[in-house]
Amino acid sequence: MSIADTGEFGLISRVVARLDAGPKALLGPGDDGAVVAAPDGRVVASTDVLVEGRHFRRDWAGAAEIGRRAAAANLADIVAMGADPTALLVALCAPTDLDVAWAEELAEGLAAETALVGAGVVGGDVSASPTLMIAVTALGDLGGRPPVTRDGAQPGDIVALAGRTGWAAAGYTILSRGFRTPKALVEAYRCPQVPYAAGPRAAAAGATSMIDVSDGLLQDMGHVATASLVAIDLRTEAFSVPDQMRDAATALGVDPYHWLLAGGDDHALAATFPPGVTLPEGWREIGSVHDGEGLTVDRKPWTGGTGWDHFR
Structure with missing residues (x-):
């Protein structure tokens, strides 16, 4: 059955039946707008859009996996601000011949990923489109903490x-x-393992800056260096190459450090902390901040690619 057969409202009812609004929703899907609790009095918001052929392929991942990836990309942005995710809003633009079962599985993936952080999907929209697109807006609560931005890194x-x-x-x-x-690497692309709890922990420990590594560690830490007006150096010795990754890199003729330093979509979190601080659980040291500008690796300029750019 296609979504043209179900119609707009039939599709919505099928999708909503597979979603949980979560504990922070005071009013979930079904009205002109949702109502989400914001105990802190401030709301952190972030939006991402996934376009078929650009961000995902249906022959590479199932609908539930794509739903999890779509949710993870947004939830990671919220925790990178030091906030706790509270809700998602999701818009689906799809060809009319899309199988309705695919949309239902997508909703199940969205629900599964948001459940990991105690959030939910509280609403959204659907529209016909020649290109399959998923747009997600995530909301979060700071819990009384100041937001951790990109511009706070300090030399030392x-x-x-x-x-x-x-x-x-x-x-x-x-x-x-x-x-x-290898299956472990393919599954990592299909469904990222985001360290959600590490974001609020870093904020509580006094992180001076933080960012979601979505486009590549070098590129994203470059954003931190630029925003903070500092130089950042990363150490390759801080990164071990797993055996499966090393074997795959050898077979494919790729330098594994290009994946480690310039590869995106894992949604790790990178942050800077004051010198002498005890790093919170789940964090490990990989580099240092200095006077100056730009990014180096082992105190030398990096000559390989730095990460993903939508328009490059």
Whole structure:
């Protein structure tokens, strides 16, 4: 059955039946707007859009996996501000011949990922479109903490990472070459493992800046260096190459450090902390902040790619 067969409101009812508005929703889907509790009095908001052929392929990942990726990309932005996610709003633009079961599975993936952080999907919109697109807006609550922005890094700070990098990029490369193994790397691309709890922990520990690593560690830390008017150096010795990644890199003729340092879609969190601080659980030191500007690796300019750019 296609979504043209169900019609707009039939599609909405099928999708909503698979969603949970979450504990922070005072009024969920079904009205002109949702009502979400904001105990802090400030709301953190972020939006991402995923376009078929640009951000995902249906022959590479199932609908539920794409739903999880769409939710993760937005939820990671919220925790990177040091906030706790509270709700998602989702808009689906789809061809009229799309199987309604695909949309239902997408909703199940969205629900599964938001459940990991105690949030929910509180509303959204649907529209016919020749191109399949998923637009997600995430909301979060700071819990009385100041937001952790990109412009607070100071010379002498420690650069630290929570989560993993390179796995999703390796999976993307494997899929783009027509392979489906190693499974662990392919699954990392299909469904990222985001260190959600690490964001609020970093904020509570006094992180001076933080960012979601969505486009590549070098590119995203470059944003922090630019915003903070500092120089940042990363150390390759802080990154170990897993055996599966090393084997895949050898087979594909890729430098694994290109995946680790310039690969996106894992949604790790990178932050800077004052010198001498005890890093919170889940964080490890990977570099340092200095006077100056720009980004270096092992105190030298990086000559490889730095990450994803939508228009490059």
